[in-house]
Amino acid sequence: MNYNGGRAKTSKQVEIGALIRVPQGWEILEVEVLSLSDQRRGAPEARTLYAETEESVQRRAKEAEARRLTNEAMQHPLKRPDKKQRRDIQRFQRHQGE
Numbered sequence: 001m002n003y004n005g006g007r008a009k010t011s012k013q014v015e016i017g018a019l020i021r022v023p024q025g026w027e028i029l030e031v032e033v034l035s036l037s038d039q040r041r042g043a044p045e046a047r048t049l050y051a052e053t054e055e056s057v058q059r060r061a062k063e064a065e066a067r068r069l070t071n072e073a074m075q076h077p078l079k080r081p082d083k084k085q086r087r088d089i090q091r092f093q094r095h096q097g098e
Contacts, residue, residue: 019053027063030056 001008002021018033031050081089 020050026067027060028056029060 001023003009003012003014004018004020008020014033014036016033016035020031020033022029022031030053032053033050035049037045037049
């Protein structure tokens, strides 16, 4: 996690307007703090306290499209290799290492 370009620490006081980079799976969200709350609330209410930056939305969409195209280009086998095919693969891999 990154807070205003620096390291995020638990003791850090969050300010309105701060930019926070949050890793989430394959992606990194960049959100801006819009307002603060004195009490811990549920996720639907917490989402109203921040907004993802437009640049972050565009970057995530571009990266998702690149991942989708990469996955489409990869040929997936129609079925798993049977026992004889697995042995042939293992034999081939052993001979490649020599």
